[in-house]
Structures are given as structure tokens and as C-alpha cells.
Amino acid sequence: MTSEASKPSNLDPSALGTKEYWDNLYNREISNHELDATDVGTIWFDDSSAEDKVVDFLNGEIFEKDLLGLGKGRRRKDFGLLNLGTGNGHFLVRLREGGEDSDEDEDEAEEEEETEEGREKEAPGKK
Template sequence: MATASIPEHLVPSELGTKDYWDKLYARELSNHASNPSDIGTIWFDDSNAEARMIQYLTSHHHRHNNRDHTQAQPRSPSPALDDDQSSVLDLGCGNGSILFALREQHQFAKGRFLGVDYSHASVELARAVGRGQGESGEEEEASDIDFRQWDILQGSYDDVLTGEQSNGWDVVLDKGTFDAVSLSNDEVQGRRICALYPERILPLVKTGGIFLVTSCNWTEEELVAWFASKNGTPCPAFEVVGRVDYKTFSFGGVKGQTISTVCFRKTQNATAGHR
């Protein structure tokens, strides 16, 4: 994947506003209270993105690779996937579905899991879903997944970089959060906040750890341009180590996907940024 120049910004929409997400998750929280089987929206479910992201992580995990030496196994993209206590941080956790599903995989049964969202209603929904799954016995580990309100762009790193994760997390997930940020019209010092997002992500990932991001608004090449370049030139902070395949379509002789997932690894050359 060649590094491209920084893409043009998306046209802002209501999906880039906190008010939109507060109202959506308040409604889903109310629906869940009335009907516990209704856990809310699983984003990109029509592309099976959540399952494919989890499959990518588990298939590259050493505990999977060590089970069958008779077949060629995918090479682990990161030493962060080389033990059974990999820590996972989910940015923009929504209802927490990807963390609940990932926890069910034996490769990720022990590590610390944290989901963060800037919407209080989202955090309350994720906690309620977790309590419900624990009570029903569907997922005994649901209660050990932590959810808290935290703003990726403005929150203090001290709130999420604590204990064994003080130097970053093994795995950081983003399923549609960068999309929402990219649709915001907010600016900081004359820059759209999506341009600040890659800088804010960097300290959250430990050296050698991975950042797995899924988008429906950006192509693979554009994601690489955002996260593995700086001002249009290659940046040593993140390197591309993998991708997820989805169904492709052709239009006008050009082949593409409706959704993109790229895996980045934080390199030894990365600077931690400001805490």
C-alpha cells in the first residue's frame, strides 16, 4: 500500500456531533431497559466487520498459531499478540459489543479490557449490556470489562494510561470512531479535529503494539495516509502490518470495498507525544 497525500476532509454532518450520539445512545439505553435482548446497534454489521476484526486478531495470535504446526500460519503482526494477557482498548466503544465478543476468544481471555466513549449514555449502555450478559451466564467474563467516559481528543491520558498500561495498550481498536470524528466540523487552532486524531492515538499504543482501525468513509490508502504519514510524507510512528479482506465491487472498471480495515504497528522510532 503506497502512502498517499493527506486526503481531503469529509463534508461535516450530524454524525460528527456529540449531540447526535448522546441522543442515539440514550434511546438505545431506554430500549435495552425495556427489552434486555435489544443491545443496540452493532456498527458495520452488514459487512460483518466486527467478526472479521476479531478473526484477524485471533488468527494472528500466538496461541492460535501454536495449535497446529502442520499448516502454514499467519505471522503475528506484533509482539503484543504473543501472550495470553494482551490488553485491549476500544475507542468509541458504543454498546461494547466488540469487547464482549473478543473476550469470548480464549486467546484474549485474561488481559485487561477497557472501552471508552465520550457519550455517557454509550458507557451506561455498555455497562448494562455487560451486566445482562453476566447475569444470563452467556459471558462470565463480561463483568471484568471496564467501560468509562473519556474524550479521545480532549481527555487526560492519565485516565487511561495506568498500571501496566502506563506506556500504552497492546491492542487499540477503532470501529467507526475515526469516521465520526472525520464528520465533525469542530476545529482546534484552525485544524479539523480529525487531523489531530492520529496524534492523539499514538501515546495510547505501546511500542510494538497495534492499532486496528475500520472505516466506511476512508479507503485503505487514505487510512494509511492519515496514520502512517505526516503532512503527506512517510511517518515512522506507525507502519502497516496487515489488512482485512471484505467483499469487493467494481464500478467503472475500478475495484473497491465498501469498508476498510487496516492494522498498524507502533514502531521503535515513534515518539510518545505529550501526556
């Protein structure tokens, strides 16, 4: 077998590899946003429901099963998220808004904090 035969063939060129493609995409996103500020723009891998799958994984494995050993009962909003290179930020917004933390949960958490603050005022220094 010659060295020529062992080399992989090149992939067919893709529009994704051109500056023109990305310039056009960004210009279209800006134009769409100017027309409708609620337009979230391109959602990466939307055709495969990638965001849903990752959010479901985080909710099920990381938070419910405490995969990282950070303590059961912790809620997603207790954690910071670092979003690097995942497109226009829609995925980060999705991670922040979806999931187990309903408005009702937030109301209950606020009530608990207010109750705790009231107890501290009644008995300073005691916990």
C-alpha cells in the same frame, strides 16, 4: 495555480458531527435496553462484518500463527484485552466469548488443573 485552487474543499456536513445525533442515539440505546436488557445496542460497523474480520484475524494470525511470539498453544483467554473507544463494549464482549475456547476446552483445562493439584498433594515440593 493560486492558493485558493490548492485548498481541498470541505466535506459535506454529517449528522455524526452533531451533539443532537449522539444524544438521540444514546437515549434510544438506553430506552431499548430498559425494554429489553438482552438488547446489545448498536454494533459498530456491523454492515461490513468488522467484528468478524478482527476476531478471525486475532484467532488466525495472533494465536494460531503466534505472530507476537508469545508461545504457541496459548489461548485467547490467557490474554488481557484493553478496549478503548470502540463503542458500547459489544466488541470487547465478542472478543471474550468467540473463538477457539469452547466449553469442552474449558472442562478439559479444569480437569488438568485438578489433576495437577492432586499430584502436588501426593508429592509436595516436587514438580
